[in-house]
Amino acid sequence: MAKEKIRQERIEKMEALRAQGIDPYGSRVDITGNIEAIRALAPEGEVEPDDAPYVIAAGRVVAVRNMGKSVWLDLRDRSGKVQVNLLQKRLENFDQTKLLDIGDFLEIRGNILKSRRGEVTIFADFFRFLCKSLEPLPAKFKGLKDVEIRYRRRYLDLAANDEARENFIKRSRTISFVRKFLDNQDFLEVETPMLQSIYGGAAARPFVTHHNALDIDLFMRISPETYLKRLLVGGLDRVYEINRSFRNEGIDTSHNPEFTMIEIYQAYSDFEGMMELTENLVSSCAQTINGTTKITYGNKEIDLKAPWQRKKMSELIKEFGGADADDIESMRARLMKAGFERTDVEKMGRDKLMAEIMDEIVEPNLIQPTFVTHYPASLNPLSKRNADDPEMTDRFEVIVAGMELANAFTELNDPIDQRNRFEEQVVKGDEEGYCNDVDMDYVSALEVGMPPAGGLGIGIDRLVMLLTGNTSIREVILFPTLKPRSPEEQADLEEDEEIEGEAE
16 A cells, blocks of 8 residues: 555544544643553452553554454553553443554553453553554564665654664663763763864864854864863863764764764873773673673674773784884885775875774774774874883774774873974874864963873764674664755655555
C-alpha cells in the first residue's frame, strides 16, 4: 500500500476523532511511571484483575492485534514496552479502537497483572489518544534499509530501531559517567567561548563567521584548550569542559565537522599523570556502561582494562613502518612504498615524515589501546619539550582499533618559548595550523604564571563508538552533518522502504 494512501486514511481517522469532539493531539498525563517501572508493579501469582495495582501509562503503539471484541496492543516508551488489553465490555469508547494505528500515542489506565500466558498486561478501563500518527513507521523487522534515511530522519530510526535507541542511551550515560568520575576527583566543570577571534589548540581549519555589531570575523572553536589553561593561571587548578568543537575538514567514518570532546587540565601533573587518568577513566567507563572492559569493534576483540601499553613514536615507526625515525631517506622510501609520490615526500622534513608514517602505516596496526608517546616539537606548539630530547615533546595519543581516541601532553608554561613557537606557526602559513595569529593574551596569561600541568582531550563520539561497537561516527551522533537533499531526491530515497503492517 502506498504511503500517501495510508497517510490519507489516517487523516480521515483523525478527522473522525475530531467529529466526535475528541482532540487527537491530547494533553498532559500524570503517569504512574515509565513502562519499566509500571511493569515492575505487576504482582506474582494469580490475582483477580480488580485486586491488581491500578496504573496510568503513556507511550507509542508499536503493535496492534484486533480480535473483534478485544484488542491487544503493545505500548512502548524509552524504558521498554508493555502489553495492553482493550476489552469492549470494559470500555465506553471501544469503537475508537477502529481509529487506532501503529505509531499513535495513547494514555492507558487500568489494572496491571500477568495474562493467562504469563505476559505482563494492563487490562484497560480507559484509553485516549495523545497523538495521532499520520505517517506509518518503518517495517518492524526490516527497519530503515537505507542508512541515509536513518541519519536524515533520526526520529524514524529511533522509533523503529531498538539498537539505535540503545546507542544513544549509552551515549547519554557515558557522558554522565565521565562527568561524575571527574567531579569525584575534585575537577571543576567550566564553560569557555565557542566563538573566538584567534583560534588555536589543534591543527585544523576553522569555520568562519561574522559578528555584525562588532564588524569582525570570528571563528568557531576548534578546541577550548587555551581558554581552559587561562583558568589554571587564575587558580582553578583542576578544570574540564565537555564541549562542542568545529573543524572545517573532511567527513568520514571517524570525523564529523561538529563533534563532542572533553578537555581536562590538571595543575601539578604531566603527561604521565594524564596517562593514568585516561586509562582509569575509559576502563571504568566501559565497566560501568557495558559491565565489562572487553568490547567487540568490527571484527576485533579489544580489552580496555588498565594498564595500557606505552610505546614511543620512533619505536613504532621502526616496528610497523620498518623505517628509522633518525634516517630521513629510509622514511621517504617507506612512504613511497606505501604509494606516496616522490615529489611529495622529498618536500617533507623529518617531523612531517614521522607524522605521515604514523597516520598511514602505524596507527592501523594498533588495535589494543596504546599510548603513543614523544611527538616532534615542531608539530606540537602547545606541549612541553622533552628534557632529554628537546626536539620531541612529552605528548601522547591513545590509539585504539586504529583510531585516535585521546591526545594529551605536559603543558608548555614557558611564555617565551610559547611565543616563539606561535610565531613559527604563523610564519609557516600552513592551511591547517595551530593558530591564525600570535595569541598575545594567552602569552600574557603565561607571563602571569601557569603552574606545571597536564592536559588531556578525549573524543566523546569515538569513545561511544567503541562502547557501542559502531564503526561509523554517524551511528553515535543524533544528527550528523549531511549534504542537503531536495524533496524529490528524498522521496526517491524513501520510495522502496517497507512500512509497518505492509511487510507482515
